[in-house]
Amino acid sequence: MNFFDSSVKRAASRRGHRLAAGMIALALAFPVVAAEYIAIPGGAYQSVLPTADTPLDVIIKPMSMRAEPVTNAEFLAFVRSHPQWRRDKVAGVFAESRYLDHWMGDQSISDAQARQPIVKVSWFAAQAYCESEDARLPSWHEWEYVAAADETHRDARNDPAWRNRILGWYSKTSNGDPEWVGGAPNAYGVRDLHGLVWEWVDDFNALFVSADNRNQGDPDLLKFCGAGALSMQDRDNYAVLMRIAMLSSLKGADVTGNVGFRCVRPDQETTP
Amino acid sequence: MKPVMIAIALSALLLGACSSETQAPSKTALAASEKVDTGGSAKGDFGPPQGEPIHAILTSPPEVPPATGRTAPAKVIVELEVRELEMEISEGSTYTFWTFGGTVPGSFIRVRQGDTVEFHLKNHPDSKMPHNIDLHGVTGPGGGASSSFTAPGHESQFTFKALNHGLFVYHCATAPVGMHIANGMYGMILVEPPEGLPPVDHEYYVMQGDFYTVGKYREKGLQAFDMQKAIDENPTYVLFNGSEGALINEKALKARTGEHVRLFMGNGGPNLVSSFHVIGEIFDKVWYEGGTHYQENVQTTLIPSGGAMMADFHVEVPGSYVLVDHSIFRAFNKGALAILKVDGEEDKAIYSGKEVDSVYLGDKAVSLEPVTEARDAAVSGTLTLEQQIAAGKAHYTGTCSVCHQDNGEGLAGVFPPLAKSDFLSKDPEAAIHYVLNGLVGKITVNGKEYDSVMPPMSQLNNDEIANILTYVFNSWGNDDGRVSAEQVGKVRKETPRSEGAAH
Numbered sequence: 001m002n003f004f005d006s007s008v009k010r011a012a013s014r015r016g017h018r019l020a021a022g023m024i025a026l027a028l029a030f031p032v033v034a035a036e037y038i039a040i041p042g043g044a045y046q047s048v049l050p051t052a053d054t055p056l057d058v059i060i061k062p063m064s065m066r067a068e069p070v071t072n073a074e075f076l077a078f079v080r081s082h083p084q085w086r087r088d089k090v091a092g093v094f095a096e097s098r099y100l101d102h103w104m105g106d107q108s109i110s111d112a113q114a115r116q117p118i119v120k121v122s123w124f125a126a127q128a129y130c131e132s133e134d135a136r137l138p139s140w141h142e143w144e145y146v147a148a149a150d151e152t153h154r155d156a157r158n159d160p161a162w163r164n165r166i167l168g169w170y171s172k173t174s175n176g177d178p179e180w181v182g183g184a185p186n187a188y189g190v191r192d193l194h195g196l197v198w199e200w201v202d203d204f205n206a207l208f209v210s211a212d213n214r215n216q217g218d219p220d221l222l223k224f225c226g227a228g229a230l231s232m233q234d235r236d237n238y239a240v241l242m243r244i245a246m247l248s249s250l251k252g253a254d255v256t257g258n259v260g261f262r263c264v265r266p267d268q269e270t271t272p
Numbered sequence: 273m274k275p276v277m278i279a280i281a282l283s284a285l286l287l288g289a290c291s292s293e294t295q296a297p298s299k300t301a302l303a304a305s306e307k308v309d310t311g312g313s314a315k316g317d318f319g320p321p322q323g324e325p326i327h328a329i330l331t332s333p334p335e336v337p338p339a340t341g342r343t344a345p346a347k348v349i350v351e352l353e354v355r356e357l358e359m360e361i362s363e364g365s366t367y368t369f370w371t372f373g374g375t376v377p378g379s380f381i382r383v384r385q386g387d388t389v390e391f392h393l394k395n396h397p398d399s400k401m402p403h404n405i406d407l408h409g410v411t412g413p414g415g416g417a418s419s420s421f422t423a424p425g426h427e428s429q430f431t432f433k434a435l436n437h438g439l440f441v442y443h444c445a446t447a448p449v450g451m452h453i454a455n456g457m458y459g460m461i462l463v464e465p466p467e468g469l470p471p472v473d474h475e476y477y478v479m480q481g482d483f484y485t486v487g488k489y490r491e492k493g494l495q496a497f498d499m500q501k502a503i504d505e506n507p508t509y510v511l512f513n514g515s516e517g518a519l520i521n522e523k524a525l526k527a528r529t530g531e532h533v534r535l536f537m538g539n540g541g542p543n544l545v546s547s548f549h550v551i552g553e554i555f556d557k558v559w560y561e562g563g564t565h566y567q568e569n570v571q572t573t574l575i576p577s578g579g580a581m582m583a584d585f586h587v588e589v590p591g592s593y594v595l596v597d598h599s600i601f602r603a604f605n606k607g608a609l610a611i612l613k614v615d616g617e618e619d620k621a622i623y624s625g626k627e628v629d630s631v632y633l634g635d636k637a638v639s640l641e642p643v644t645e646a647r648d649a650a651v652s653g654t655l656t657l658e659q660q661i662a663a664g665k666a667h668y669t670g671t672c673s674v675c676h677q678d679n680g681e682g683l684a685g686v687f688p689p690l691a692k693s694d695f696l697s698k699d700p701e702a703a704i705h706y707v708l709n710g711l712v713g714k715i716t717v718n719g720k721e722y723d724s725v726m727p728p729m730s731q732l733n734n735d736e737i738a739n740i741l742t743y744v745f746n747s748w749g750n751d752d753g754r755v756s757a758e759q760v761g762k763v764r765k766e767t768p769r770s771e772g773a774a775h
Binding site for chain 1: 356357358367368397398399400401402421422423424425426446447448451486494495496497499
């Protein structure tokens, strides 16, 4: 837990520094520095999702990914500068009634929440946030590509320890009070892809063919017993598959106490 | 076209109104031996629901909701909430169960054949996972699963007509299905036949399930799910009602002599088939597979994974009856044990003494050589401590180890340990009393409370009891000690007891 302690200290010293500089006028405010993005080299890999239009070898273009999920403090700064995303002002079609309802007020959070990952945030709001950082939500494949890493390997998916760590998080009940961001960086330097929150991806609603439950002749892959197993390339990938199942149960305006997000930026050199 | 339509509408009305005609075939549930065809789902639609909608009473195991008592089809609203909860799987060990209604198995649902069920599945906002429900009592693709895929903090609704009567399992069918079931996501729905079920004094709800943890059996702390063990079908625990302690001691099922007991018994799996047996009891009737017809006078009944059965039996003799999966290592090494405690007056004409079961004696091939040797030595007056211990061990293996185990450690919460037992060492003399006269009621052994029944073992002779106790006092790290046949004889003379009990 060393990384955890040091991140606490880091956050505290940042705040102390800025307070000393007299830069904070509001009684309750949290330091927000520009988010760190990590350069991710492109590459080819095998996804767990063998859909008809997805070849097994998925090509990922170079990009930069946020080192950490977006925190409450960061999202608070966002809604202050973009009031249309405040919970008291947001349009219902973009966020359901429980949007940000864990916050103390429309524009206030508790000290403990500052470094917690933002949750109870809709896909629309996450998308708008990323735009404010000149970024976008990652695609499922981009997220999966980076999340395949452990601390030392870029693709650790064959390591039972990697899978067990994911499952370890599944087996902990959620009390609506996530731990702080700042876990150990993976081989790319990206933190908290596993073990903290689910994360929105840009194409969450395209992960499966049919969303029509009444279409019994062509049922959703994950909604029936046998089909779930069929859709897995490798049965060991079920830990990742459960993340897909989770995302596919949501609609864009939905929020839950365990879904947050991070953003990516396409690489400037390769994307004209 | 029109006359045909009217004819159909009329017949539908008639079906709804003329209940005696449409429901007659189901009377066969009461006269099952005739095996008359009930007509199944084709004869299960008694027309549209009548009267105000009814909110179903849901119960936590082992309780069962009261009979519907209805004579006409109703609209029944069922509201079931999914909770992901860390709960005890064994003493000191916890597991994150995914539950229907906060318990494993999930809440018991009771409706009547022909009822229209409006089903609401709610997934608690704190849930990490999406869930759905497949009820085996639903006619339609997916059994409701496709219509109930529900994200955390959301609610789904679908409606079905209960066309077939019987006892049905329900379970979550979200991928990976096996994991959702292995985490406890199953329960049962009873669809009563139109005439209801024969009345009994007690109805209880029990389900078996197999559990797969990374840690070993009874390893302390929060245990994680082990997918490989699940694929290998090698469970860490096989449990009744989701916990080793679910149905023992003060939580045991209860009845009194002379009463009729009904078990609604299901098997959630995900993998194992249950050889369900109640030690010392015979099922008078088993509605095998939860269906319409019953078999009579059954010792052990198979319950498939994702299947169920109903059993009725009359209890005559007081004592503790042990519910087991008779694939017996599951019972004694993986937790598949529950207790039905029957209180009441003894009826010696039916059973001379209190007993657990004698079946297991056949498993113990006992060499009687040391017994013979000890007997000869006793006669000639040269009996040594070693001879006593050897003979005592043979008797112990044949008689005592069924409950107290070969290693003397008993079964936590059910049968007290003899190894390093503070209860025994407190008063070694009293041990002779316990063997001769049995022991009933609450005792505390090594800090743990036990509330079960040890039958009197007075059929053993003085030599045998002396040898057994001498073996016990000289084994498993107990302080040494020696009991003589004379000591046993003295106690036997002082206490009146029934002869011929046990084994």
